[in-house]
Amino acid sequence: MIHSPYIRKPASVQRVMGTVLVALLPGLAAYVWQFGAGILVNLALGSVAAIAIEALVMRLRKRPVALAVGDLSAVVTAWLVVLSIPPIVPWWITLLAVIISIGAAKHLYGGLGQNPFNPAMVAFCALIVAYPALMSQWPGAGQLDFAAQLDLILGGARQPDGITAATALDALRTGMRSGASVGTVFSGNSAFGMAGGRGWEWVAAGYALGGLILLGTRVITWHLPAAFIAMLAVVSGLFWLIDPTQHASPLFHLASGGAMLAAFFIVTDPVSGATTPRGKLIFAAGIALIAWLIRSFGAYPDGIAFGVLLMNICVPLIDMKTQPPVFGHRGGHS
Amino acid sequence: MRSLFRFHGGVKPATNKAASTSEPIVKAPLPRRLVVPLHQSIGGTPHPLVRAGQRVLKGELIGAADGNVSSAVHAPTSGLVTAVEPALMAHPSGLTMLSVIIEPDGEERWAELDRLNYKSTPPDELRDFVRDAGIVGLGGAVFPTHLKMNPGREGRTRTLVLNGAECEPFITCDDMLMRERAAGIVKGTAILRHLLQADEVLIGIEDNKPEAVAAMQTAVRAEGESMEVVAIPTRYPAGGAKQLIRVLTGIEVPHGRRSTDFGVQCFNVGTAYAVFEALTCGHPLISRIVTVAGNVDRPRNYEVLIGTPMSDVVRLSGQRTDTTRYLMGGPMMGMRMPGFDVPVVKATNCILVASDALFPPPPPEQACIRCGECAHACPADLQPFELYWFSRAKNFGKAQEYHLFDCIECGCCAYVCPSHIPLVDYYRFSKSEIWARERDKSASDQARERFEFRNFRQEREKEEKAAKLAAKAAETRAKLATEPAVDGAAATPAADAAEDPKKALIAAALARAQAQRAAAQPKNTENLSAETQAEIAQIEARRRTAGSAPAADPAPAGTAASAPDTQP
Ligand code: SF4
Ligand code: SF4
Numbered sequence: 001m002i003h004s005p006y007i008r009k010p011a012s013v014q015r016v017m018g019t020v021l022v023a024l025l026p027g028l029a030a031y032v033w034q035f036g037a038g039i040l041v042n043l044a045l046g047s048v049a050a051i052a053i054e055a056l057v058m059r060l061r062k063r064p065v066a067l068a069v070g071d072l073s074a075v076v077t078a079w080l081v082v083l084s085i086p087p088i089v090p091w092w093i094t095l096l097a098v099i100i101s102i103g104a105a106k107h108l109y110g111g112l113g114q115n116p117f118n119p120a121m122v123a124f125c126a127l128i129v130a131y132p133a134l135m136s137q138w139p140g141a142g143q144l145d146f147a148a149q150l151d152l153i154l155g156g157a158r159q160p161d162g163i164t165a166a167t168a169l170d171a172l173r174t175g176m177r178s179g180a181s182v183g184t185v186f187s188g189n190s191a192f193g194m195a196g197g198r199g200w201e202w203v204a205a206g207y208a209l210g211g212l213i214l215l216g217t218r219v220i221t222w223h224l225p226a227a228f229i230a231m232l233a234v235v236s237g238l239f240w241l242i243d244p245t246q247h248a249s250p251l252f253h254l255a256s257g258g259a260m261l262a263a264f265f266i267v268t269d270p271v272s273g274a275t276t277p278r279g280k281l282i283f284a285a286g287i288a289l290i291a292w293l294i295r296s297f298g299a300y301p302d303g304i305a306f307g308v309l310l311m312n313i314c315v316p317l318i319d320m321k322t323q324p325p326v327f328g329h330r331g332g333h334s
Numbered sequence: 335m336r337s338l339f340r341f342h343g344g345v346k347p348a349t350n351k352a353a354s355t356s357e358p359i360v361k362a363p364l365p366r367r368l369v370v371p372l373h374q375s376i377g378g379t380p381h382p383l384v385r386a387g388q389r390v391l392k393g394e395l396i397g398a399a400d401g402n403v404s405s406a407v408h409a410p411t412s413g414l415v416t417a418v419e420p421a422l423m424a425h426p427s428g429l430t431m432l433s434v435i436i437e438p439d440g441e442e443r444w445a446e447l448d449r450l451n452y453k454s455t456p457p458d459e460l461r462d463f464v465r466d467a468g469i470v471g472l473g474g475a476v477f478p479t480h481l482k483m484n485p486g487r488e489g490r491t492r493t494l495v496l497n498g499a500e501c502e503p504f505i506t507c508d509d510m511l512m513r514e515r516a517a518g519i520v521k522g523t524a525i526l527r528h529l530l531q532a533d534e535v536l537i538g539i540e541d542n543k544p545e546a547v548a549a550m551q552t553a554v555r556a557e558g559e560s561m562e563v564v565a566i567p568t569r570y571p572a573g574g575a576k577q578l579i580r581v582l583t584g585i586e587v588p589h590g591r592r593s594t595d596f597g598v599q600c601f602n603v604g605t606a607y608a609v610f611e612a613l614t615c616g617h618p619l620i621s622r623i624v625t626v627a628g629n630v631d632r633p634r635n636y637e638v639l640i641g642t643p644m645s646d647v648v649r650l651s652g653q654r655t656d657t658t659r660y661l662m663g664g665p666m667m668g669m670r671m672p673g674f675d676v677p678v679v680k681a682t683n684c685i686l687v688a689s690d691a692l693f694p695p696p697p698p699e700q701a702c703i704r705c706g707e708c709a710h711a712c713p714a715d716l717q718p719f720e721l722y723w724f725s726r727a728k729n730f731g732k733a734q735e736y737h738l739f740d741c742i743e744c745g746c747c748a749y750v751c752p753s754h755i756p757l758v759d760y761y762r763f764s765k766s767e768i769w770a771r772e773r774d775k776s777a778s779d780q781a782r783e784r785f786e787f788r789n790f791r792q793e794r795e796k797e798e799k800a801a802k803l804a805a806k807a808a809e810t811r812a813k814l815a816t817e818p819a820v821d822g823a824a825a826t827p828a829a830d831a832a833e834d835p836k837k838a839l840i841a842a843a844l845a846r847a848q849a850q851r852a853a854a855q856p857k858n859t860e861n862l863s864a865e866t867q868a869e870i871a872q873i874e875a876r877r878r879t880a881g882s883a884p885a886a887d888p889a890p891a892g893t894a895a896s897a898p899d900t901q902p
Contacts, residue, residue: 003762004668006688006693007666007749012697067698113702275709326714326740327589328587328588
């Protein structure tokens, strides 16, 4: 205690990260309920690996290990990356994901607070490029029991067509490519549920609920999720209104893939995202636009991760151009 | 209900005000020794008017204001001046400052007091009176009050804001003053209003002080004044002058601008009371209300003579044994005192007694996660984390571009930062670095300017000399043309001149320059004794009568060489 202020709010990075983990629980619960407990295995594996890598790297960098591990930021990164990739990836993919995100994307840039790219999304993109097959094997809702999932995670043999169903976004893409209309693709495939992919609507709802927790505890502000959701809804809605046979509805886009996870947990990563209120709106809207473009016209079924990385590059510029006016320099009196 | 405005950010720390408001203000007893620093306001340091061994009366002027941006200092009680010497300042730097040490005689004999009727006194006189009464802003900024008692450019002020917000935790001196001496505050405010020609008076008080609000409302009614007491939402730093002006009027006064330019002026309630006391009772500012809070058994407000050692006051409240230090001010912006016996000064609104249990050292600093909490809390609408990154990188230019100097060091950002970064320390560091660089720069600028000015002056002197010479020459030429040579010395040039006017010109110039040079020659005689000086004077007189001095001087060659140079 050398200089003022001498009092502090009881806030800490640990508390922030802990809140994020808690906020992930509703979505996680829906996940387990709909798709089985396999995800928990990878989640546990990822968490342990994250702590180990964080500790190791901090040790190598000769920085305080306990402080870094204790802030839970590594665990949050691990959870986010594991929740972004299929729940039944073999264990070494999970390990690789954590190594890339924490070892490379975070610490190569100087550790917590310094990384320009969202670590979880860096890992996701690297893996989907390197292991496109493994990274697109998603189980259908209730398709695999825990024993089967565990077997796959531990490296059991895979017969892709037998173990996974195409996801809703996949099915839509394949269907559209073959010239069918959205309506026929939807009705003829069990991957589609009420809103998005079958089962995934519940997970999306869980994430949204978690997002409300983050908003309520002021870990995030409304700008990022609102802009992301609004942009995705507006752009998909526009094309859907023009031609509903060729374009899926906004509701479908919002409830599918990682949209809700992204809206509340991925684009809200403070370190690599824009920070000013207007900057946040631009940043999140940009991600949503890129994601929709890739979903609709690109080579990958989902484009959120790429959208995040592309917008990460723009952050310094966005922040610089959107500095809010300072007290007394506002021009008018509002 | 008046509609209020919001300022961005702010925080709501626990106020901790209840304990020190349960008992009325009480006078602190006379200490054994008073240490009155001469410099107690922004601006010039007053000159001491007393010497060791001299007796002073209560309220007697002991330090006169040094120029207009300064404020007088008075003896807080009657007694003996034992010393005028540097003493430890109430400042974290631990520096000393020239102070008048007084041993009270216990008689409290007042000096002759001057009162003023403000309505019949010209404003200038009133301002001088307030300056000589030593009145400064008692909210903590100690800006000389008389400098603010001016209507703005238009000759009148739209709004006079009286600051009774008192937003810092623990501090309650203004609260208690308003509860107990509301009438005096209102009377003082009326004086300020008169001077400022203010259309409206708004008294802003945070709504966590209902007693003060009620007391002030009653006093305003009783005095028959048209002033409005406004309860404002409790949120630190609502008591910052700029924040309060914003809340009450919606006007934002930018950094570096005076609020009078916007038709607003703001005074602390304690200051208004001091003005009242000075004009109506003739009492200069020799005491103030001080809150003692924190690590004490009985937090309370005291009326304390300026110069009383802080430890004397704290003792009255029962200092606890694990006390580690005193802070002057509150926990958000207070300053750590370098010792326990530093004197109470005009800026001392609160002595916050600290212990490690009460104000634990901050947890270790972690990396900034750019969470934006600090920006959310910043009442100056800054992006504190950007300032932090720039300060850390010593990128001071960028820091200034991001409005470092708009930072009011309120501490809100550091208060909320989950990474426990001592953000304000970084800003203080950056600001002092920038100041230091500017000082260096302006020092070298000054040196350059001095150099350039010297060149310029030399150049100008040469030119002037040349002009004079030319004029003189013309005159000489005219003379030479009309009359023949008068004496031998002038004969030759004159003869030459007849043939060559230009030569004559030069010769005349030479003569003139010699004379000037002789006159300008420095005499190293200043420090000599009277006798020697007389002797020298005699010799010189003799030389002059001999008439040979200038001609015998070998110097003309040099002068002659330089003379043509100066001709256009
Ligand atoms: S509150 Fe602290 S951690 Fe958050 S952005 Fe500001 S400085 Fe960084
Ligand atoms: S200390 Fe400065 S940067 Fe921090 S909140 Fe206050 S004004 Fe803003």
